[in-house]
Amino acid sequence: MKTQATSKIALQSLKGNNIAIHVGEDAWQLLSNSTFLANWDKLFESCPWATIFQHQSFALTWYKIYRTKFLPVLVIAECEDQLNGLLTLAAPVSGNKGQIVGAGHYDAEYHTWLTDGTDNGSFIQVAFTKLLQLFPQYPIYLRYIPPHTPIQWMREPKWKKRCVWLAGSRPLMNLNDPNINMVFRKDDLKLKLNRLKRLGEVSFERITDKGQFAAILNELATLYDFRQGAMFNKNQFLDDLFKKDFILALFDQNLLHVTVLKVSGKIFASISAVTDQEWVYLSGGFNVHAPFYAKRISPGYLSFMLLGQQLVNEGKAVLDLTPGGDFYKERMATSHEPVCELIVTDSVIYRAKRQIRRKTYEYLAKAGKWPMGAELALRKRLYLLKNRVRQVKREGVLKTAVEKLKKVVQPPAVKVYISPTTVIAFNDSMAINKNELSDLLLFVANGTLQTRWEFLEDAMRRYGHGESSYTYCKDGRLLYCIWRTNNVEPIAAGNKLATEKRKEENFQLENMYCHSEGREKQNEFLKAVAHAITEENQNATIRVVTSTKNKSLCQTLYSMGFTIS
Structure with a gap:
């Protein structure tokens, strides 16, 4: 949405049927009005289906943090200075493509409108009609409308040709359920917790001090981006410069419930969830876990179960695990x-495209498949195909064909x-890192x-099986990475016999990555890795596995005195 158009729209707030639409600066004036905010609170309290994501504390915080990226769009219904209806939306500040989205966008799990529940859907129908007149080129997207919201009007002929809806389900952990303790008595929970305890002293704590939370936020963001990058090719914190500010602002508003699972003082998992007085929502915040030994210990799963127990003790009513169909939530x-x-x-x-997506989801669900998983797999295949095509163009079709034939x-x-x-x-001039995710x-x-x-x-798969990485970065880029593949079984803290035995074991290094700018000094990197291993294990024998195709690495190993097995 271009700035010029925005200034015009701000002067053309549509009014009719007691409905007004406020955009941009017009909306900001309203959001700074104490009377309007007080009326917003009253309407929120009277709305049967409202969630914390529609409360002014959450929406206004998000509007302020993302002011340079989104324009506030407020649809309000007033009668004699009383606020009877409110829909909080956002429009992109720049660009000709995009959507009108619910306030909070993907940071808000639920998008809906506020009324006292007696209007039978008349407010939202007029609101959508006016919005489509004002923004004809922008689809309106509401992500996960919560239960009990009146949506029967969508099936009327007038709206069926304008609406595309996709039914879903949200999994809940009802903490007031008389049988809730049975959830926490599963055998695999006890087994995994015992395995974790073998690594050191286990602690699970809630973070209530902002300084303490701010001190660990960078580490949590790295854990989150690593997992998101591995699973979805996303970099939420790296790509969104406002996200940390938003998370800290939620913490300031007492809207974030933060817990941390530690082993011997090191963070193994953490859950930062949006909360109100009774409910805790996984969305809006973020949950992370260290990838190390994930296959055996499942620190993320342990963290969720320990959180559930903590919330019971705190008197919370529900842990909303949020829609998505993820197995661990179920x-x-x-x-x-x-x-x-x-x-x-x-x-x-646009509607036809979304209808196709909806029917595909429904077909996959009926076939017993996870729709989001199927969509992710397709997106990954297309991503890899595009990259392969780009590589062929860069290398040349003939050269690529010859290499394949060889x-x-x-x-x-x-x-x-x-x-x-x-x-x-x-030479200690090259300071390498071990298991450094940020590298x-x-x-x-x-x-x-x-x-x-x-x-x-x-990398996530290797960490999950107990492998270790050695890395070196320079000027903001990864130059070297190699993996140590043995000793997948963790050694219990203080187990001297196992520690002494480890000193006599062989250590295998493989899957060496070297940036083109680091070719000349990869021998220095390998020397630093060898030194790091022998520092930990004095009598270690190091084996390096590589392909004969990697002639540069083979020559480097030969020059270092390595011999072929």
Whole structure:
């Protein structure tokens, strides 16, 4: 939405049937009016289906933080200075494409409108009619309309040709359920908790001090972006410069419930969830867990179960696990309620596209498949295809075909190099990191055909099986990464016998990544890795596995005194 158009729209607030639409600066004047805010609070309290995401404390916080990205769009119904209806939306500040979205966008799990419940849907019908007149080129998207919201009007002929809705379900953990303790007595929970305790002292605590939360936020953001990058190719904190400010602002408003699971003082998992007096919502905040030993210990699952127990003790009523169909949510749910996504548009083409998506989702659900998982798999295939095409264009079709043919005729062999018995000379000018997730987020596809999505996905899998990474970064980019693949079983804290035995074991390094700008000094990196391993394990024998195709690495290992096994 262009700024010039915005200034005109702000002067053309539509009024009729007691409905007014306020956009941009016009809306900001209203949002700074104490009388309007007080009336908003009264309407919120009288609305049977309202969630915390429609409260002014949440919506106004989001509007302020994202002011440079979104314009507030307020649809209000007033009669004799009494606020009878309110729909809080947002429009993109710039660009000709986009949607009108609910306030909070993806940071708000539920989008809906506020009335006292006696208007039988008349307010929202007039609101949508006026909005489509004012923004004919913008579809209106409400993500997950909560239960009990009056939506019967959508099935009327007038609206069926304008609306596309997708039914869904939200899993809930009802904390007042008399049988709730049975959820926390599952055998696998006890087993995983015991495995975690073998690593050190386990603690689970709620963070209530802003300074303490701010001190760990960067670490939590790295954990979140790593997992999001590996699973969805998303970088929520890296790409959204406002997200940390928004999270801290929610904490300031007492709208964020933060818990941390630690082992010997190190963060293994954390859940930051939006909360009101009775409900806690996973969406709006974020949950993270360290990827290390995830397959055996499942720190994320443990954190959720411990959170449920804590919320029972705090007197909360419901933990809303949020829609999406994720398996881990279904494991913890005690009940479900219906929700729906809604698109309102006059565009026949846009509506047709969304209808196809809706029918596809419904077909997959009936077939027993996870629709969001299928959509993600398709998106990943297209992403990889685009990258492969881009690589072929860059390398040339002929060269790519020749390389493929070589692999078929003479597949590259695997070589195993063994470290020399003498001590490898080490220059401490290169400070490497071990298991540093922030380093991996600086990966760029340079010197490899592997995409960033594939790289992070592979890294998460390796960490989950107990592998360790050694990395070195320079000037904001990852130059080197190599994986140590042994010792997947964690050693209990204080177990001296196991620690001594480990010193005599072999250590295997593989899957070396080297940025093209780091070719000349990859020997220094490998020396630093070897030194780090021998510092931990004095009698370690290091094996490096590589392909014969990687001639540069083979030559480097040979020059360092490694011999072929």
